[in-house]
Amino acid sequence: MDEIAAMDLARKRGADHAEVRLETVQESRVQLQDGEVRGIVSGTESGFGIRVLVAGAWGFASSNDLAAASWRRAVEQAVRLAKASAAEGRTAVELAAAPRLRGRTDWKPRHDPRDVDVEEKLDLLRRMDKAVRALPEIRNVTASYADANVSKHYVDSNGSDVRWSLVRCVAQAHFTARRGGELAGRSTRVGATRGWETFAMEDPVEKATRAAQATVAALGARTAKGGRRTVVIDHELAGVFAHEAVGHASEADLIAAGESCFKGRMGKRLGTTGLSIRDDSTVAGAFGSFPYDDNGVAGQSKPILDDGVLVGYLADREHAAALGVQANGAARAQDFHSRPLVRMSNTLIAAGDVPEDEVFADIKDGVYCKGSRGGQVDCARGTFLFNAQEAYRIVDGEVTTPVRDVSLTGDILTTLLNIEALGDTFRLGDPGYCGKGQWVPVCDGGPLVRIQKCLVGGAA
Amino acid sequence: MKARRTQPAMDGEELLGRAERVVAQARSRGIAQAECFLEWSEGLDVELEKGAIASTGAGQGGGGSVRVVVDGRLGFAYFTDVRDAAAALDQAREASRHAEKLDYSLPTASKPRRLGGRWDDRVAAMDVEAAIGMARDLLAGGRETAPKALLSGGGVGLQAEWCAIASSEGVSVWDRATAISAAASLVQEDGRASISASESAASHRLDLDGKAVAAEAGRTLGALLKPAKAEGGRVSVLFRPEAAAELVSDLVISACLGDEARRGKTVWSDKLGKRVAAPRLDYTDDPFVAGAVGGVPFDAEGLPTQPVPIVAKGMLKNFLYDSWDAHRHGAASTRSAIRGDFKARPSTGTHHVVVAGAGARPLDRLLAGVDDGFLVESVLGAHTANATTGDFSVTAPNVWRIRKGAVAGPVREIAIGGNLPDLLLRLDGVSKEAKQMDGMRMPHLLFADVDVSV
DSSP states (O other): OOHHHHHHHHHHTTOSEEEEEEEEEEEEEEEEETTEEEEEEEEEEEEEEEEEEETTEEEEEEESOOSHHHHHHHHHHHHHHHHHHHTTTOOOOOOOOOOOOEEEEEOOOSSOGGGSOHHHHHHHHHHHHHHHHTSTTEEEEEEEEEEEEEEEEEEETTSOEEEEEEEEEEEEEEEEEEETTEEEEEEEEEEESSOTTHHHHSOHHHHHHHHHHHHHHHTTOEEOBOEEEEEEEOHHHHHHHIIIIIIGGGBHHHHHTTOOTTTTOTTSBOSOTTOOEEEETTSTTOTTOOSBOTTSOBOOEEEEEETTEEOOOBOOHHHHHHHTOOOOSOEEOSSTTSOOEEOOSEEEEOOOSBOHHHHTTTOSEEEEEEEEEEEEEETTTTEEEEEEEEEEEEETTEEEEEEEOOEEEEEHHHHHHTEEEEBSOOEEOOOEEEESSSEEEEEEEEOOEEEEEEEEESBO | OOOOOOOOOSOHHHHHHHHHHHHHHHHHTTOSEEEEEEEEEEEEEEEEETTEEEEEEEEEEEEEEEEEEETTEEEEEEESSGGGHHHHHHHHHHHHHTSOOOOOOOOOOOOOOOOOSOOOHHHHTTOHHHHHHHHHHHHHHHHHHOTTSEEEEEEEEEEEEEEEEEETTSOEEEEEEEEEEEEEEEEEEETTEEEEEEEEEEESSSOOOHHHHHHHHHHHHHHHSSOBOOOOEEEEEEEOHHHHIIIIIHHHHHHTBHHHHHTTOSTTTTOTTSBOSOTTOEEEEOTTSTTOTTOOSBOTTSOBOOOEEEEETTEEOOOBOOHHHHHHTTOOOOSOEEOSSTTSOOEEOOSOEEEEOTTOBOHHHHHHTOSEEEEESOOBOGGGSOTTTOEEEEEESSEEEEETTEEEEEEOOEEEEEEHHHHHHTEEEEEEEEEEETTEEEEEEEEEEEEEEO
16 A cells, blocks of 8 residues: 555545655764764654544544555544544634645755765764864863755645655754863754755854854853843844744744734734744755645745734644635644644744944943854743853943853743844854754744843843 | 555564564674664544644554674664664664774663553553543533633643563563553633643553643633732742753753763762752652653663662762763663664663652641742743753743742742752752652752842
8 A cells, every 4th residue: 555545545434635644764863972983873764644634623643664554554543533533523624725736846965965974974073073172171072963865755635746855964063161160061053954065065163163162262251131131133043033932923823722922913013114034945955944845735935024014824724724824835744653733944034234233333231142042932921032152242332241141031022123123144043943842943044133122131 | 665564463572572583683693792672652642722622643653773782882773674674783783883992792681670550451452532531521621620711732642662672681671551641731811911821640541630630720820810010039939840840850860961970061070979959859760659650660771770869868879871871981870771762772861750858848838938939830941051051041931929938929920040050059948749740750849049030
């Protein structure tokens, strides 16, 4: 049995809608710890997920057992579960219309990582390790590399039948700096939806070296003074802000569930004039890019804020129908065992028109935050928190001494209106993984962004 | 795609037989030391959304991995079809050629202790009616205690897992366990903001009360409505078990990993045998708590598990090691190997942590001792704490004011910042009442002199 036969069987068993995803991931992972090979892992896994609608209720089944009996069992299970759910009488799920797509898209890497010898991958990590360790304060370095060749086949009873493949590569380093009794930790990452050529386009050795130098320079720095201040965030943190504060709040499942502060605000001004944010899964090479989503809808650019006004949500077919909007390619599943959820891809703030050096002008006492050490958002309450990797005091318009452990918190709707300058240069941020019960690769980016009255966490 | 592999018989003995045959294959290929890990799992879940059942799903899958030691070098590879095990052995042998020669040996066998009460045929049956029935109970519990709230998320999950480990060094073990979980998140409009509260529970057996789980979330939500404005300062903060686990567990667990600590990467690297917390704190990895989800009879290398005191009376007693980390640092394995799944190499971690303390007091007496402070139900952003230094800055959305020994009512979100190692030294109290969570039993923790800002 194959994907098409499974879909046909589901229809015969009573499914009004059926979709099947078959996925194969071939991966390689290498890790170096303090210059010593910690692990070399390789393997391939294939599996399928079947989702059906019966009388407006979902049923889903998955397996990595590709024997015919396993396919049949999964189909029967998915239909049986959907029928059991339908008996509970929930408002019937409807699916927004979507173009019937057929075809194949292969994002072929210029240099397939499967053709790269393990020793070459280890050499990259050894060079990262050596470069970082050149600073005497750096004590521990964990360098790791991973690649994944992903291929998918999606078919549904709407007539869509798309196959696609892509490759992702990522190299990262985590290290500790110590001087006297003071410790600081830092991570740095280079990655893309590309092959081994990723590392010719951005050198992870150089990037790790810069990060190590900044970390060592910050040893001995004071904790930032807490309170409401004007802050400037760099392109990477701006991207994280776009992701955490705006992207999540615009996810249609959260809107439909009443769990987003953007609910009921379509067409209204939420941000300062000139602020435009979109989620775009078509950015060439960006870590969150993909050609088709897991509803079989083409990946696309999805405007969220246009000149400060809320103009769009991120929607899969189910929640697009619930909200009366178009499905726009935002359905993603972590793997074949997972059901698709509304997810982001690459979330981007468009550049403004303020020259970068002028973004800092006139700030008497502020904080310049660079890079992200993670964040979290409560979309229902409309609050966010994220931590900077590096931070510096701004005094009279000049970036001065480093400060440490800076967190930024705030109310999303207030903060969007408190943005008072957008730099004129856009840069893509670091690759990352977004967790929403499932993990998916994402990226983000933006220009320098200046925010007034932002709550800086630090010493009381 | 070619049809491959037929489903295992879901029988531990048979799974172990397959693992032993893979080890025999290794021997016939001239590999002196080899280990095979196999696992299979089945699951069923019911997802709740917008006050109703949103979806039901089932999954099954499994696979295996091999570790080989060739000339003192360790190699690893995984597979999803046991017929590919021979190729995986070759891959692992090839990987070992790139590893350092560290004269590592796979661990030798010893007999695990029996750990009962972890299997329930009613859970393993994956009965959709039972799962939907519990989902109905969750919905009812939420409606009854918080009629104006919407059950925005949560659900029921059933799981049955089998694993087997065999090695050339005599390891030959298999295990199975079932688990059921229930969770409810409630949300309610409260003026211009929304208030939300969540509750969850897990068990090996079909003995969870879904109604009680959602009712608890409903009671919490009701107690959070109409929050007053808070004031910041340096005050006492009492963390409920969920918040305490969020704030403290990641730091403590990463600080007690032997490899990380011995490399000088953690805040407790030079603290073995020294004070790391107030004398009232005990932190133990105890896999033998009856009925607790997370307990296991043997670790991910097949070695019998044992209770490992990590912090006792505030003193750091042990770092944790799997056999590889132990070998690298000249220590003995604490039988603390864990695996994310069959695709992951064993690494060091905890099985089931028990947090307690001599002098633990009933919660009401703990509360009575707080003249001015906050009671925190949940924190956001704990994962962004600096694991190297322990510095943290979190927000607490669900908070109550404590005045003169009593809960004085809900307040709006507060921010809490500080340094976790310092905070643990200022631990002011531990409650007798503890919450049993998946992989952890945690009481309320009271800390003095905590920086709170609004």
